[in-house]
Amino acid sequence: MKKINKKQKRRILIILLILLFLAGFIVFMYPLISKIMIRRQVNDNIQIFEEERDKFIEEAINDGKLPSGGSIPIDDEGKPAPYLRILDTLEPEEEQAYLDKLYQYMKKRNRELFETGQKSLNSSNSYQFSEIDLRVYGINTDSVGTLEIDRLGLKLSIFLGANDANMTAGCGHLTNTSYPIGGVNTNCVIAVHRGLGGSDFLRYVEKLETGDIIRVQNFWYTLEYKVVRVKIIEPNEVSPILIQKGKDMLTLYTCHPYGVNSQRYLVYCERNI
Secondary structure: OOOOOHHHHHHHHHHHHHHHHHHHHHHHHHHHHHHHHHHHHHHHHHHHHHHHHHHHHHHHHHOOOOOOOOOOOEOOOOOEOHHHOEOOOOOOOOOOOOOHHHHHHHHHHHHHHHHOOOOOOOOOHHHHOOOOOHHHHOOOOOEEEEEEEHHHOEEEEEEEOOOHHHHHHOEEEOOOOOOOOOOOOEEEEEEOOOOEOOEOOOOOHHHOOOOOEEEEEOOOOEEEEEEEEEEEEOOOOOHHHOOOOOOEEEEEEEEEOOOOOOEEEEEEEEOOO
16 A cells, blocks of 8 residues: 655645635635625615516506606606605505505405404414415516615515515515505514524614614505514414504514524504604
């Protein structure tokens, strides 16, 4: 058997040291690389939603269903942007100039959820997957809006269904809770990761203070909610996230404590006009 000489041993040692260095470098850099990749995915999803929304607005203008001037806000490029309007009534609007079939379905479903006591919200399986196929409405994204929290510098796409795929791409609306269009007797529950692959998401949720503004922007307008209180619950509890009669609510739903995830942290927000 041929012996390994000193020169070969030195070469093997150098190769091993290089491999060890590279492995350590990858481990050290992984959180940063992961954070960059997740942030890029989040931003791409927001852009896709905005492009889809703008497509329907342009079609409505071209069809004469939506005036291009007057009281409609404009974006930074001077284009009509009805979604920038802050809804200033407790009840949602009667109809919309575009995607009205989807809007009417959401209104109807929100009423049904309140009237039936959300009986279908009975397990984790009941809120993970969307009951709506947005492609039926000509929408080429699974997102229905954006969630924005200034205090945390956070903006995420809202996807239908609180499953891992959606919560990696943004945040997830819990199916069988109210859709994000506002209205008395609604509680839209949004699940957000406490942290993911180096990205903070709701890692610092405990920094939120009473009175902080949380915005939900759907296809048609913007809803502004104020933080009113927080609550820590067990993962299998359902009653704390149900609709509260007479209120228009948004509830953030995330894991707690950070890194342990044995409980759930709720941030209750209300819209008052």
